[in-house]
Amino acid sequence: MKDVNIGIQDISKIEGHASLEIKVRNNEVTKVQLMFTENKRFFTQAIRGRSIDVLSQSVARICGTCSIAHSLCCIEAIENAMGLVVSQQTQLLKKLTMYGLMIRDHALHIYLFSLPDVFNKDSVLDFTPEQSHFLHDSFDIKRAGNKLSTVVAGRAVHAPFPQVGGYAQVPTNKDLKAIIPDLKLAREKLFGVLDEYYDCPVNYSRSTDFVALVGKEFDFLEGEIMNTRGLCIPEKNYFEHLNKTVLPYSQAVGYKFEGDTYMVGALARINLNKKGLHKDTRRDAKKYLRVFPSQNIFHNNLAQGIEILHSIDHALEIIDTIDFKPEPKLVFEKKACEGVGVIEAPRGTLFYHLDIDAKGMVKEGNIVVPTQQNQINMELDIKNLVQNTIDKLSKEQIKYEIEKLIRAYDPCISCATHFLKVNWT
Amino acid sequence: MTHKLALGWFSFSCCEDSSIIFTEMLNDHFDEWSKVIDFQHVRILKKNNKIHNLDVAFVEGAIASEHDEMKLKEIRKNSKKLVAIGSCAINGMPAAQRNTFDEGKMKEIEFLIEKFHQAKKVRTIEEVVKVDDRVMGCPMSETAFLDVLNKTLKEFKIT
Numbered sequence A: 001m002k003d004v005n006i007g008i009q010d011i012s013k014i015e016g017h018a019s020l021e022i023k024v025r026n027n028e029v030t031k032v033q034l035m036f037t038e039n040k041r042f043f044t045q046a047i048r049g050r051s052i053d054v055l056s057q058s059v060a061r062i063c064g065t066c067s068i069a070h071s072l073c074c075i076e077a078i079e080n081a082m083g084l085v086v087s088q089q090t091q092l093l094k095k096l097t098m099y100g101l102m103i104r105d106h107a108l109h110i111y112l113f114s115l116p117d118v119f120n121k122d123s124v125l126d127f128t129p130e131q132s133h134f135l136h137d138s139f140d141i142k143r144a145g146n147k148l149s150t151v152v153a154g155r156a157v158h159a160p161f162p163q164v165g166g167y168a169q170v171p172t173n174k175d176l177k178a179i180i181p182d183l184k185l186a187r188e189k190l191f192g193v194l195d196e197y198y199d200c201p202v203n204y205s206r207s208t209d210f211v212a213l214v215g216k217e218f219d220f221l222e223g224e225i226m227n228t229r230g231l232c233i234p235e236k237n238y239f240e241h242l243n244k245t246v247l248p249y250s251q252a253v254g255y256k257f258e259g260d261t262y263m264v265g266a267l268a269r270i271n272l273n274k275k276g277l278h279k280d281t282r283r284d285a286k287k288y289l290r291v292f293p294s295q296n297i298f299h300n301n302l303a304q305g306i307e308i309l310h311s312i313d314h315a316l317e318i319i320d321t322i323d324f325k326p327e328p329k330l331v332f333e334k335k336a337c338e339g340v341g342v343i344e345a346p347r348g349t350l351f352y353h354l355d356i357d358a359k360g361m362v363k364e365g366n367i368v369v370p371t372q373q374n375q376i377n378m379e380l381d382i383k384n385l386v387q388n389t390i391d392k393l394s395k396e397q398i399k400y401e402i403e404k405l406i407r408a409y410d411p412c413i414s415c416a417t418h419f420l421k422v423n424w425t
Numbered sequence B: 001m002t003h004k005l006a007l008g009w010f011s012f013s014c015c016e017d018s019s020i021i022f023t024e025m026l027n028d029h030f031d032e033w034s035k036v037i038d039f040q041h042v043r044i045l046k047k048n049n050k051i052h053n054l055d056v057a058f059v060e061g062a063i064a065s066e067h068d069e070m071k072l073k074e075i076r077k078n079s080k081k082l083v084a085i086g087s088c089a090i091n092g093m094p095a096a097q098r099n100t101f102d103e104g105k106m107k108e109i110e111f112l113i114e115k116f117h118q119a120k121k122v123r124t125i126e127e128v129v130k131v132d133d134r135v136m137g138c139p140m141s142e143t144a145f146l147d148v149l150n151k152t153l154k155e156f157k158i159t
Helices: A052-060 A067-082 A090-114 A131-151 A173-177 A182-201 A235-241 A266-276 A279-284 A300-319 A370-389 A395-409 B017-036 B066-077 B086-092 B095-100 B103-116 B142-157
Strands: A005-008 A018-025 A028-036 A209-215 A224-227 A242-245 A253-258 A336-343 A348-357 A362-367 B005-011 B038-040 B054-060 B064-065 B079-085 B117-125 B133-135
Touching: A005 A395, A005 B086, A005 B133, A018 A362, A018 A370, A018 A395, A018 B038, A028 A209, A028 A370, A052 A348, A052 A362, A067 A348, A067 A370, A090 A131, A090 A182, A090 A209, A090 A300, A090 B017, A131 A173, A131 A182, A131 A300, A131 B017, A182 A300, A209 A266, A209 A336, A209 A348, A224 A266, A224 A279, A224 B064, A235 A279, A235 A348, A253 A370, A266 A300, A266 B086, A300 A370, A300 A395, A348 A370, A348 B086, A370 A395, B005 B017, B017 B054, B054 B066, B054 B086, B064 B066, B066 B079, B079 B086, B079 B142, B095 B103, B095 B117, B103 B117
Parallel strands: B005 B038, B005 B054, B054 B079, B079 B133
Antiparallel strands: A005 A018, A018 A028, A209 A224, A242 A253, A336 A348, A348 A362, B064 B117
């Protein structure tokens, strides 16, 4: 009979700071507490009283890596509140903005954070000469995403061009077409890492629900909320289906969907909507797509790789076929109103609800981020993993497996800890 | 050349945007940097990190708890040079936005400050330890970072 305490402080190769405590008594896992230890910056309170003119730039500072997702979701909530319908060109620019983000952010995760786990290395810096090309592949792919973001949105981090009602600056067709060779090179390089994740035998399967915003074009912006159990709801009603769960040991709250734990993110999106991927992606990723739907959380890495491919393919099509022209932003009168924005951020479904007063100041803001939604599911997966390995692996080996599992989720702790509005009892 | 610049990269209370800029700068500078830099502590890139005998520590974020303060002092003690990176580290904002909250908002967050042992006031890096250099921006400016890094390499006679 085994009694073990496992503690992991400051989990590495993730965005933000998290720790973990596990207790095993008589071979039974009795406690799993995943603690987000990042200090809160109280954005929920800070945005109250702030003008919608500057809000999308303020919330971008919630998270460095997915700042574009926060900005676009905030803008969508304001546009919905004000009843603004942006032009088709603006919507295409938003899609390109999301694609730039997905390419860079997913590449950071699948190459720099998780790939060392496939090769049993501490870091990409420790790769052998035979493996080191993956590091350079990651640079080519991230560079392509960065360039797309810079040309379309002004910058890859805290992008200034996307604004309420339109883009402050519309990219020239010449600048857009200049990125085509970078995107094509990134596409070519990507298949090496897709093969590695496809062949990797790591398996963290457990039956759970998957939830995502599912749209016709797989553009991370439009669609309806769906889950693997067949539910389909309008995005504006998403919060009504969430159950907030207080985790007293963590500096964030968790969520359940329809009373059950669930996962959001690339794996959920591919599980629910692989038919929506770009035709070139479906053609060239056929082998990898057979893996889905999958319950294996490690396949989140493969799903992210496929989303990079899709983002490149759809971006190439848009750049190749659309003639972008200068266009003024929509002009609107501020009014008292409420609005919801829901988009698919790199790590999953992101929800904004804004209550705005007649002067355009935020009265209340409610933000639900992907990592909060995955937290309880992560704990259950960790419990399952420890329970299944407690007799087979050493404590150090179990710790390593847990870290691999957590990294596969690609958690973003900066996001998860900055919206806390809980009444602790 | 035998000695490489022993570099540490650290994040405190912030959105880690400069960490992202730093990892993106690797896209274009890795080959050149890997010849002259020993990435001794970069949590975003590796698990086995050491805060010991660093030539330079780059520190982003503001100091929001006693735990952070102790860690920053440990970094300072073990680094010959310390560079504050980005807006939160240099002027506190936006990580320190709670310092400006009115009474109503302060009352709302009071119990959380206490529960999670956060400091009453969020401080800049310079309010806690001596800072040798700064890279401004939100996120940090890439060219300003390159200037400081190249200057540091010269100071440590690493070419």
